[in-house]
Amino acid sequence: xxxxxxxxxxxxxxxxxxxxxxxxxxxxxxxxxxxxxxxxxxxxxxxxxxxxxxxxxxxxxxxxxxxxxxxxxxxxxxxxxxxxxxxxxxxxxxxxxxxxxxxxxxxxxxxxxxxxxxxxxxxxxxxxxxxxxxxxxxxxxxxxxxxxxxxxxxxxxxxxxxxxxxxxxxxxxxxxxxxxxxxxxxxxxxxxxxxxxxxxxxxxxxxxxxxxxxxxxxxxxxxxxx
Numbered sequence: 667x668x669x670x671x672x673x674x675x676x677x678x679x680x681x682x683x684x685x686x687x688x689x690x691x692x693x694x695x696x697x698x699x700x701x702x703x704x705x706x707x708x709x710x711x712x713x714x715x716x717x718x719x720x721x722x723x724x725x726x727x728x729x730x731x732x733x734x735x736x737x738x739x740x741x742x743x744x745x746x747x748x749x750x751x752x753x754x755x756x757x758x759x760x761x762x763x764x765x766x767x768x769x770x771x772x773x774x775x776x777x778x779x780x781x782x783x784x785x786x787x788x789x790x791x792x793x794x795x796x797x798x799x800x801x802x803x804x805x806x807x808x809x810x811x812x813x814x815x816x817x818x819x820x821x822x823x824x825x826x827x828x829x830x831x832x833x834x835x836x837x838x839x840x841x842x843x844x845x846x847x848x849x850x851x852x853x854x855x856x857x858x859x860x861x862x863x864x865x866x867x868x869x870x871x872x873x874x875x876x877x878x879x880x881x882x883x884x885x886x887x888x889x890x891x892x
């Protein structure tokens with residue numbers, strides 16, 4: 667690639683979209699993951715801190731039991747501390763990269779997810795193929811929206827990761843991860859879903875004001891690599 671990742675998306679005709687919107691379609695919301703929240707909840711940096719803290723405590727206790735010198739104990743703990751710091755730093759760096767390269771878009775007809783810190787991929791999900799939307803709240807008004815597709819629509823879990831609901835390997839669910847203002851995203855999506863298909867009751871969400879709406883088209887979601 668002749669250009670750095672930061673310049674890759676400068677060629678998008680519309681930020682976050684692989685092409686210009688067709689007539690009658692409009693963007694109602696755009697957002698991206700919050701890096702620090704992504705690091706804590708997706709990369710599990712807090713768990714890593716706890717894990718290496720336990721390792722260091724165990725190393726000290728084992729060394730004292732074996733009668734090792736203070737210098738040896740300090741060296742062992744320092745090595746573990748450096749390894750832990752390096753791993754957590756890599757997770758934080760990856761979270762920063764995800765924030766910079768990801769853009770979620772909600773229009774009045776579909777959800778578009780431009781994802782991929784190394785290889786950019788654009789995931790297009792027409793409203794007609796959404797079976798359910800689920801919301802998970804995090805700290806400081808942030809949260810995640812996961813999209814359950816109709817049974818005949820599937821995407822690769824590995825291609826979607828980390829923008830996918832955890833532990834759903836058989837039927838991966840695309841996820842808008844760690845959105846800073848989850849209320850705004852939820853309201854925008856449910857409002858447009860209701861306007862798109864107002865008569866039925868197939869949609870569900872655990873958001874406070876969730877409505878149920880039907881799915882009634884056969885358009886297929888698209889996965890485009892860029």
